[in-house]
Amino acid sequence: MGAADDREPEISDADLLDVADNPSQAAELHRALRTIAKTDGVGPELQQMAREVLSGRIGMRDVVESDRYLSAIGARLGEMRTAAENLSPEERAESEKRAVKLREQSEAEYGPDEPEEWERPREER
Secondary structure (H helix, E strand, C coil), rough: CCHHHCCCCCCHHHHHHCCCCHHHHHHHHHHCCCCHCCHHHCCHHHHHHHEEEEEECHHHHHHHHCCCHHHHHHHHHHHHHHHHHCHHHHHEEEEHHHHHHHHHHHHHHHHHCCCCCCCCCCHHC
């Protein structure tokens, strides 16, 4: 059996529509969960959470209602904020360039994001 045969079944984008506003947002959440699951730097708790959701053992609603996972998410966000605040001007500029490049790659692959309701001019709502 190959490595692909050893993987657990994975939820679909549609399985995330209970917490996503639309299929595009569900697909983006699915991609984010995959990234978290394979990124050691986020910490074991968040990796486990992502793997649990991707396998269907828990739902995103369970994550949102879980003190354990919300605490881990909050701690990681705090670390990210501290790191961002401590960037030198050069590091900040480089980070912004990477963000623009990632956004362009994402839009090339998945199309541009639709603006949220609150982002659109009032006359378009």
